[in-house]
Amino acid sequence: MKIFQHVTDIGDLGKALAEAQEVKRDRFQWQHLGRNKTALLIFFNNSLRTRLSTQKAAMNLGMNVIVLDVNQGAWKLETERGVIMDGDKSEHLLEAIPVMASYCDIIGVRSFARFESREDDYEEKILNQFIRYSGRPVFFMESATVHPLQAFADLITIAENWPLSNSPRGGEDSLSSEKGTKKTSGNEALPPTGGAGRGAGATLKVVLTWAPHPKALPQAVPNSFAEWMIAASQSLPLGGVGGGSPIDFVITHPEGYELDPQFVKGARVEYDQMKAFEGADFVYAKNWSCPGVTRPEDYGKVLHDYHTMMDWCVSARQMAVTNDAHFMHCLPVRRNMIVTDDVIEGPRSLVIPEAANREISAQVVLKRMLESLN
Numbered sequence: 001m002k003i004f005q006h007v008t009d010i011g012d013l014g015k016a017l018a019e020a021q022e023v024k025r026d027r028f029q030w031q032h033l034g035r036n037k038t039a040l041l042i043f044f045n046n047s048l049r050t051r052l053s054t055q056k057a058a059m060n061l062g063m064n065v066i067v068l069d070v071n072q073g074a075w076k077l078e079t080e081r082g083v084i085m086d087g088d089k090s091e092h093l094l095e096a097i098p099v100m101a102s103y104c105d106i107i108g109v110r111s112f113a114r115f116e117s118r119e120d121d122y123e124e125k126i127l128n129q130f131i132r133y134s135g136r137p138v139f140f141m142e143s144a145t146v147h148p149l150q151a152f153a154d155l156i157t158i159a160e161n162w163p164l165s166n167s168p169r170g171g172e173d174s175l176s177s178e179k180g181t182k183k184t185s186g187n188e189a190l191p192p193t194g195g196a197g198r199g200a201g202a203t204l205k206v207v208l209t210w211a212p213h214p215k216a217l218p219q220a221v222p223n224s225f226a227e228w229m230i231a232a233s234q235s236l237p238l239g240g241v242g243g244g245s246p247i248d249f250v251i252t253h254p255e256g257y258e259l260d261p262q263f264v265k266g267a268r269v270e271y272d273q274m275k276a277f278e279g280a281d282f283v284y285a286k287n288w289s290c291p292g293v294t295r296p297e298d299y300g301k302v303l304h305d306y307h308t309m310m311d312w313c314v315s316a317r318q319m320a321v322t323n324d325a326h327f328m329h330c331l332p333v334r335r336n337m338i339v340t341d342d343v344i345e346g347p348r349s350l351v352i353p354e355a356a357n358r359e360i361s362a363q364v365v366l367k368r369m370l371e372s373l374n
């Protein structure tokens with residue numbers, strides 16, 4: 001693996017989920033792979049989970065890790081060619097990238113959408129320069145448009161909490177044994193087909209819901225979540241039997257927040273949030289700013305004063321019409337904007353095991369990159 005950006009970069013999702021469980025079984029079994037190899041993690045933006053989980057994953061693999069916060073101590077970097085550099089930026093990305101690459105074997109980069117130009121953001125101008133000029137495998141630690149380490153962790157978490165209980169393959173070493181989550185079946189990579197009490201051909205309903213936020217946030221998380229859910233619904237035998245799509249993936253948001261078709265093609269959009277939540281098994285909440293799809297002039301903007309949108313905040317009211325849905329969020333989350341205290345603290349909240357799975361998704365990706373080096 002030389003690039004980790006899209007769901008297609010991970011290949012077969014069933015295999016990737018099986019590998020995730022193998023990592024969970026013993027995360028230190030590949031220390032030889034990372035011996036004398038260095039991961040460089042470059043952050044243009046803040047991070048808690050991505051930084052810690054990726055560093056931990058690299059250490060699990062026996063790697064050395066260097067973390068660089070570009071905005072704290074490094075020279076400010078110019079990213080545009082042709083600029084007369086008489087401002088506050090001391091160094092150009094075109095020198096910085098090959099220099100940084102000379103000290104490492106694998107590079108991870110976080111660089112959020114800047115909302116200055118939709119074209120620049122959606123062309124992944126910054127990350128593509130790393131791919132082009134570093135000569136190293138590059139993995140995306142949330143770019144302008146994607147957050148694949150998060151989406152992979154989300155998929156692992158959903159697979160581990162698939163609603164089922166009467167599996168003939170049920171075992172003790174379950175996929176998930178985190179507190180507060182349902183036990184899943186045995187040591188197989190995928191949940192068995194057919195949710196308990198849901199009948200043959202039952203589908204699992206996964207809802208991605210927009211929720212209010214005071215700031216303009218990127219679309220990377222919802223883009224990747226949608227991309228990975230759609231891919232999973234097309235390729236995994238999760239929960240479904242007798243053909244047909246096993247995942248009913250629904251996106252709900254106010255008008256104007258339509259996500260880019262390159263990520264959501266194949267998903268159903270339901271503008272009525274309560275309707276979308278009906279019978280849901282998983283609710284995934286996230287705020288995002290205007291993606292500029294139906295309203296190009298509003299790209300990167302918050303479309304309405306959040307005070308007027310507070311009924312989108314996920315609360316017991318919406319959760320009551322679900323199929324006792326699990327609640328998910330990538331974190332950091334602003335309580336009582338995105339979700340109420342009682343829902344995020346409730347027994348169906350998966351936010352902590354979901355974050356813990358970030359270490360696992362990062363380790364699968366780093367492991368595959370190391371394997372492709374050797």
Ligand code: SN0
Pocket residue numbers: 142215217218219220221330331332334
């Ligand atoms: C980022 C985002 O893409 O929405 C990272 C999520 C993993 N979130 C934020 O920037 C939240 C900032 C805030 O002030 O709440």
